[in-house]
Amino acid sequence: MNYVIPAYRIFPLGDTALVIDYGNLVDEAVNKEVMSRFAQLKNANLPGVIEVVPAYSSLAVYYHPPEVWKKRTRAMTVYEWMKDEVGQLLAQPVANDQSTERLLTIPVCYEDEFAPDIRALSATKNISVEEIIQLHTATTYRVYMLGFLPGFSYMGEVDERISIARKPQPVNVTAGSVGIAGRQTGIYPLASPGGWQIIGRTPLKLFDVKKEEPALFKAGDKVQFISISKNEFANY
Template sequence: MIFPLGDSALTIDFGNIINGKINDTILNLFHSLKENPLPGMIESVPAYSSLSIFYDPVKLKKQGLGKETVYEFVKQEFEKFIEHLPLHEEKPARIVRVPVCYDEEFAPDLELLAAAKQMDKEEIIHLHCGKQYRVYMIGFLPGFPYMGTVDERITFPRKKDPVNVPAGSVGIAGSQTGIYPFNSPGGWNIIGRTPLKMFDLQREERSLLNAGDSVEFYPVHKNEFLTLLK
């Protein structure tokens, strides 16, 4: 379904669901648009199951469109684009291993989660590390990966009131898991911290993770965490 996002952007939405296949389609669209942008396009932004195209209505209007609105024109161009979209090659996802220190001082919400789930903290850690996660999208903060889905035994709703969360914090919200690249207010339940720099201005690959990557967490002791932090 394609619908307007205000008067300078539109969104294509494949349903309100978290699904790897749908996310593949979204990322294929994103990469194809990057190679062959639509006329007047400023940028496209992929999410879980939707993608938005931001465009310059004034620039497009000047070209004369033969449509009632610029939106109708961009929508039509986008539909043509989708029709001629080349089939996407299945590439194996890049696997990134992410060390996490689950020590109490880095995991303010682990105790609470364990109590709520009537589990040992170790079990929670074991379950969190026992799965490969797909990075569905990067958003919220520069380099923040939205990953899923966690084992249903450790899903937990996001907090009502956001608190200050330090950079590197690894959290759970619903069935998603994510990492805060910067100190920020946040509502995810924090169960550990990674020493890795998620987003680095100096690095060529600015964001450690990209949408489409696979992530594995592994536990590290505080000593190792501090060594890696350097």
Template sequence: MTPLVDPLPPYRFAPLGDNAIVIDFGNIIDEQINKLVHSVFYQLQNDPIPGMIEAVPAYCSLTVFYDVFFIRNQIDDQNLTVFEWVRESLKKYMSNQNIETGDPQLLINLPVCYDKEFGTDLDFIATKNEIAIEEIIHLHSSAIYRVYMLGFLPGFAYMGLVNEKISSPRKQQPTPVEPGSIGIAGRQTGIYPFKSPGGWQIIGRTPLKLFNKEKVNPVLFKSGDHVKFHSITTDEFNYLKNNPPSPPGVG
């Protein structure tokens, strides 16, 4: 297997309070950096450092939460703080890293109805970007997106990157957004699993349920997955809403 990044790009460690540490690769949205974040993340999931509570991958950082009391009782070197011990453990971990893609990634196909009834901000983007609505739909549904991270709401996937021609700014004030709504912010695209206030420009809606609390894993996406949208009619939307496929979207 070929290394994705060779050598390791520069990174720094920073504390997030007294029980978490951030491995920070800079302030950048970059596919290679994000792959590296996921690589470290999935390897830590399979082989956690002692006392790790959980790790949270983001665009260009990985945050590791740890149990201070547990680690203090494990380590002999009283000269090191727990923070320093975790930092040194992760440093060793990083130098041992063979940077491969981590977990097997899924390609998830998601039906989206881009009707104006659901895509309430299609007109805004069309006017602002001087582009036909059909072209927005075509551009949005023809690319394969990467799930860079999940956050904000349970199961909210930050995906990218959308074509520059349909890139659009966030709203000044958040407005109420319906569950399943697909939005664009900058060159990111995302889906709201729940009714929520939201600042992204809404271009359509999926009839599929993105969050199911009854499942062992209630969230449809995980970091590193790929997502492809396909355009459906209002009739198809209503049909799928009433007859959800199982498992939804996995292709």
């Protein structure tokens, strides 16, 4: 198989991190490349590296410059040294990392009590609540990245017919709330201020500090929502 290494750019993120950037876009193939590189760079154990963090179409490598100071030659900065090391790794082809791709079924109750914004979405987009539920549960979403809050998953992409801009001002959101922002959908694992339009709530605990792996989702997961009743929610 011909492996073409996608085009990327490396730039500094202050003086303690660099970013590998594949362009400012939401794209499944690009995100898969990001996840493969995340696995590769995490396992590379580069000196001075504190952690590697993937996002939609870019990933950051955080490092502690004093640890790398002696390794570089005097003519170059720590950043340039790190950039070279990372560049050498990126020049090696890697297989698409399939290990993180699981299918998770997430029960969601879309009833009014748990969906403060579903009526407004229905009115704005001129679509019935039933159709919103049907469309939201019809797609299998990809978890592109985790961020914003511990365990918060950015998933995409929702049908254009239920896509809606986030609120201009954040409001208090209950843990488990399922929201839409643009073509993204996501679930608040913890109570938090937030601007996503809330259309339902899951009874599942998405972030459990007592667990060794506290977050339910991982980037790369596939997610299927299923609609449950208030009664099922209460007895979940």
